[in-house]
Amino acid sequence: MTAEPALRVLVVDDEAPARNRLRDLLADCAVKLPLEIAGEAASGRQALELLATCDADVALLDIRMPDMDGIETAQHIQKLDEPPVVIFTTAFDAYALKAFEVHAIDYLLKPIRLGRLFEALSRARSLAPLRLDILREMKPDARSHLSVNERGRIHLIPIADIVFLKAELKYVTVRTAGREFLLEESLAKLEQEFFGRFVRVHRNCLVAKDAIRGFERAIDADGEGHWVVVLNNVAEKIDVSRRQQHIVRELGRVL
Secondary structure, three states: OOOOOOEEEEEEOOOHHHHHHHHHHHHHHOOOOOEEEEEEEOOHHHHHHHHOOOOOOEEEEEOOOOOOOHHHHHHHHOOOOOOOEEEEEEOOOHHHHHHHHHHOOOEEEOOOOHHHHHHHHHOHHHOOOOOHHHHHHHOOOOOOEEEEEEOOEEEEEEHHHEEEEEEEOOEEEEEEOOOEEEEOOOHHHHHHHOEOOEEEEEOOEEEEHHHEEEEEEEEOOOOOEEEEEEEOOOOOOEEOOHHHOHHHHHHOOEO
């Protein structure tokens, strides 16, 4: 009978003492359960970078981290072709714990106990992947980043860097000053999530308010005049639909 391969575990916590304790507990678990530490990360961003190369089976993921919390990090992790099983760790988060129990998502309450960690790792291979809709329900606040999977690596796009979002067929084009990305998300849901940061200028396009330099008149092929949005740091101009012309008055900045 072939022995089961060792469980590869990624430890993610912004506090070094917490990572050290998990490393010690994992060493104790390894006496009875074949496992190895695939890597350690001090932030969600670092975890995503490591997952491009370390092939982890399980990510022990702290919820409370600066810059990007564990729940948002887990959302980005799910975009990997073969995401690891996520087991959250937390000192206390009443809202999250209730949601975990409702949706049967595994978590470890700090201070983590050896027996509880062993139990979670023992059944990790049988856990179903996390569902994105449930993770978004658990974290109603807007994300700090969008993300795309590019050749097995998760590329993070800071919301503050986005100039506009344009729906094209089943994708949304995310435009920053540097480049474009293709995102498989709903423009309507993005508008709802980032309400106040972006403004709809056309049925298929949201523009970041901070990226708007102003509005100017343009003439279309039929000789009709219409408004276009002039953007900071991007040469492309975006048409304003007749239905959305009120934003020219509301935002001003006519060039």
